[in-house]
Amino acid sequence: xxxxxxxxxxxxxxxxxxxxxxxxxxxxxxxxxxxxxxxxxxxxxxxxxxxxxxxxxxxxxxxxxxxxxxxxxxxxxxxxxxxxxxxxxxxxxxxxxxxxxxxxxxxxxxxxxxxxxxxxxxxxxxxxxxxxxxxxxxxxxxxxxxxxxxxxxxxxxxxxxxxxxxxxxxxxxxxxxxxxxxxxxxxxxxxxxxxxxxxxxxxxxxxxxxxxxxxxxxxxxxxxxxxxxxxxxxxxxxxxxxxxxxxxxxxxxxxxxxxxxxxxxxxxxxxxxxxxxxxxxxxxxxxxxxxxxxxxxxxxxxxxxxxxxxxxxxxxxxxxxxxxxxxxxxxxxxxxxxxxxxxxxxxxxxxxxxxxxxxxxxxxxxxxxxxxxxxx
Amino acid sequence: xxxxxxxxxxxxxxxxxxxxxxxxxxxxxxxxxxxxxxxxxxxxxxxxxxxxxxxxxxxxxxxxxxxxxxxxxxxxxxxxxxxxxxxxxxxxxxxxxxxxxxxxxxxxxxxxxxxxxxxxxxxxxxxxxxxxxxxxxxxxxxxxxxxxxxxxxxxxxxxxxxxxxxxxxxxxxxxxxxxxxxxxxxxxxxxxxxxxxxxxxxxxxxxxxxxxxxxxxxxxxxxxxxxxxxxxxxxxxxxxxxxxxxxxxxxxxxxxxxxxxxxxxxxxxxxxxxxxxxxxxxxxxxxxxxxxxxxxxxxxxxxxxxxxxxxxxxxxxxxxxxxxxxxxxxxxxxxxxxxxxxxxxxxxxxxxxxxxxxxxxxxxxxxxxxxxxxxx
Ligand SMILES: [Zn+2]
Ligand SMILES: [Zn+2]
Numbered sequence: 001x002x003x004x005x006x007x008x009x010x011x012x013x014x015x016x017x018x019x020x021x022x023x024x025x026x027x028x029x030x031x032x033x034x035x036x037x038x039x040x041x042x043x044x045x046x047x048x049x050x051x052x053x054x055x056x057x058x059x060x061x062x063x064x065x066x067x068x069x070x071x072x073x074x075x076x077x078x079x080x081x082x083x084x085x086x087x088x089x090x091x092x093x094x095x096x097x098x099x100x101x102x103x104x105x106x107x108x109x110x111x112x113x114x115x116x117x118x119x120x121x122x123x124x125x126x127x128x129x130x131x132x133x134x135x136x137x138x139x140x141x142x143x144x145x146x147x148x149x150x151x152x153x154x155x156x157x158x159x160x161x162x163x164x165x166x167x168x169x170x171x172x173x174x175x176x177x178x179x180x181x182x183x184x185x186x187x188x189x190x191x192x193x194x195x196x197x198x199x200x201x202x203x204x205x206x207x208x209x210x211x212x213x214x215x216x217x218x219x220x221x222x223x224x225x226x227x228x229x230x231x232x233x234x235x236x237x238x239x240x241x242x243x244x245x246x247x248x249x250x251x252x253x254x255x256x257x258x259x260x261x262x263x264x265x266x267x268x269x270x271x272x273x274x275x276x277x278x279x280x281x282x283x284x285x286x287x288x289x290x291x292x293x294x295x296x297x298x299x300x301x302x303x304x305x306x307x308x309x310x311x312x313x314x315x316x317x318x319x320x321x322x323x324x325x326x327x328x329x330x331x332x333x334x335x336x337x338x339x340x341x342x343x344x345x346x347x348x349x350x351x352x353x354x355x356x357x358x359x360x361x362x363x364x365x366x367x368x369x370x371x372x373x374x375x376x
Numbered sequence: 377x378x379x380x381x382x383x384x385x386x387x388x389x390x391x392x393x394x395x396x397x398x399x400x401x402x403x404x405x406x407x408x409x410x411x412x413x414x415x416x417x418x419x420x421x422x423x424x425x426x427x428x429x430x431x432x433x434x435x436x437x438x439x440x441x442x443x444x445x446x447x448x449x450x451x452x453x454x455x456x457x458x459x460x461x462x463x464x465x466x467x468x469x470x471x472x473x474x475x476x477x478x479x480x481x482x483x484x485x486x487x488x489x490x491x492x493x494x495x496x497x498x499x500x501x502x503x504x505x506x507x508x509x510x511x512x513x514x515x516x517x518x519x520x521x522x523x524x525x526x527x528x529x530x531x532x533x534x535x536x537x538x539x540x541x542x543x544x545x546x547x548x549x550x551x552x553x554x555x556x557x558x559x560x561x562x563x564x565x566x567x568x569x570x571x572x573x574x575x576x577x578x579x580x581x582x583x584x585x586x587x588x589x590x591x592x593x594x595x596x597x598x599x600x601x602x603x604x605x606x607x608x609x610x611x612x613x614x615x616x617x618x619x620x621x622x623x624x625x626x627x628x629x630x631x632x633x634x635x636x637x638x639x640x641x642x643x644x645x646x647x648x649x650x651x652x653x654x655x656x657x658x659x660x661x662x663x664x665x666x667x668x669x670x671x672x673x674x675x676x677x678x679x680x681x682x683x684x685x686x687x688x689x690x691x692x693x694x695x696x697x698x699x700x701x702x703x704x705x706x707x708x709x710x711x712x713x714x715x716x717x718x719x720x721x722x723x724x725x726x727x728x729x730x731x732x733x734x735x736x737x738x739x740x741x742x743x744x745x746x747x748x749x750x751x752x
Binding site: 037038039040041042043044045046063067068071072075076081082083084299300302312313316317318320321324325327328330331332334335336 | 413414415416417418419420421422439443444447448451452457458459460675676678688689692693694696697700701703704706707708710711712
């Protein structure tokens with residue numbers, strides 16, 4: 001993987017760059033749709049490619065490991081072939097899901113043992129096994145296995161957790177660097193910076209990861225309940241330490257406002273389930289603000305969903321029709337909302353990039369934040 | 377509406393024709409996907425147009441009347457505009473749903489009173505109100521309001537029911553012919569031939585409807601539990617009486633096999649929820665047979681869903697991937713299966729038409745029936 005920094009905003013930390021992988025290029029800042037088990041919920045791959053214009057999608061290691069499982073993935077020739085997605089893929093390490101979804105999880109120095117939330121079967125994730133699993137999945141970018149402390153962890157817990165995450169990172173790097181990709185294209189490993197809401201822990205973590213000199217670095221454990229201002233402070237601390245010539249990935253963030261503010265702080269990569277999950281519940285993100293399409297006020301509104309929206313659903317379907325689909329519980333409603341929201345998120349980061357390169361990012365961002373965060 | 381008979385098979389009753397409506401032409405025999413509340417479940421209109429190549433879709437009067445309701449539909453300018461579908465639409469009369477879905481229904485000479493299955497509100501459908509409702513929905517082809525007797529009705533019940541249906545038909549025609557379309561394009565009314573499984577009732581009904589000299593005729597009350605052979609007998613009786621220069625629509629039928637056999641008996645139009653409903657449960661209809669994609673045998677089958685299938689999903693996605701989506705309960709599974717099945721149904725009637733026009737329909741049909749009805 002290569003990263004080329006193409007431009008930095010003079011009035012903020014915002015950056016425009018270009019990532020090159022064996023599955024193609026990624027223009028940063030970028031938003032990565034979440035394809036949990038190898039499917040972005042409700043969205044066909046053709047729509048991801050041609051309409052939403054996704055450049056990279058995410059897969060969840062925990063979910064893919066349980067279903068379809070490594071045998072199927074390996075026989076398929078990896079997740080790209082299995083899911084017919086020929087652009088870059090990033091997989092998380094499964095840590096977050098083990099700590100939030102799995103049953104009877106138990107943490108030891110060795111790793112995390114847990115029972116599947118699907119059938120109760122017993123499993124053990126270690127830094128080594130998670131590297132091996134991500135080799136089999138075959139993502140272009142794989143993530144280190146970390147502990148994800150709860151959002152309200154106290155300093156003592158956070159520090160102990162970071163100690164563990166750092167020991168595990170060492171083992172991840174060891175294992176990753178002593179194994180080969182299975183499918184003939186290269187993979188790269190991103191460390192994850194933890195430390196909860198404690199600046200000194202975040203600093204220590206941001207310094208520690210650099211000794212491995214990887215192709216990129218992730219900021220984890222944010223957007224888990226803390227105020228947005230605290231999240232931004234942590235991002236600022238970390239990005240002040242991370243090298244400028246490597247992409248920074250803020251995991252699991254967030255609202256359009258969160259993304260714009262974090263781009264201004266120098267973040268290059270984002271993922272979040274919000275555009276699809278909230279979309280499935282009828283929440284639409286648009287350049288004019290947030291719409292709850294289930295609201296009665298749209299019942300007779302025959303204007304397009306989003307007259308300036310980038311995807312075909314935005315101009316083809318009206319608010320009244322989309323509301324009707326949600327009220328009548330038709331699955332086409334969540335489908336349309338998911339395509340719209342993902343298209344909007346990809347449009348938003350593309351616009352951000354254009355403004356960074358054109359030199360007027362900050363003014364645009366400040367205007368845009370006001371618009372995208374209001375309720376229509 | 378106009379119907380042009382372009383060719384009749386010499387060895388069967390199969391016919392190829394062309395229907396012309398103000399929303400475009402329909403090549404018969406045709407299959408009409410069911411768009412219950414103005415949405416073919418799980419399928420975007422772009423896919424219906426470009427991939428499935430649907431030429432006409434159905435709407436359900438009962439469902440559309442309850443949701444979004446007539447006010448919204450009228451303000452939208454009719455269902456075509458509301459749902460962004462610019463090709464022909466046919467609406468059923470709501471009779472079937474009143475008798476199968478609604479609560480506390482009560483039949484009188486005047487009509488059918490019932491309570492909504494959604495909110496319990498009280499409503500009355502009469503032949504006159506149902507014509508008015510279908511004027512507001514604005515379908516190109518509207519159906520007469522009939523009583524739908526249960527599949528196991530005895531002769532006495534069936535005869536009384538047909539008496540009522542015939543009196544109601546008279547009122548439907550009166551009302552329809554004394555009202556105008558709302559949206560500037562023409563609409564046409566199809567009578568429905570009932571009579572359960574009793575040949576003499578079917579004959580009487582088929583003769584009775586002709587006195588109204590409409591643009592087409594429907595055969596209702598079949599595929600409701602009777603053996604397929606009995607259904608074919610009834611279709612044969614009715615089609616022997618109906619005029620050759622008008623299209624015949626067999627309502628709610630059926631499997632690919634049912635459709636092929638009924639085409640051979642001179643049926644021109646079909647609708648059924650089977651390709652979408654069964655598709656949502658993982659049943660795929662293909663030119664080689666029926667697949668239950670949830671079956672373990674497909675777990676490691678990385679061949680395309682349907683190598684000869686007409687839609688993009690058939691060649692893009694593998695059986696193993698589609699099975700995985702169903703097992704993991706991803707909504708993309710039902711979406712892909714619905715697109716596949718509808719694409720296959722439309723392909724099947726198109727092939728039937730081609731063989732009718734080329735003169736080798738019967739041999740092709742007999743081969744095809746064997747293939748489409750076997751389990752893979
Ligand atoms: Zn998120
Ligand atoms: Zn049916």
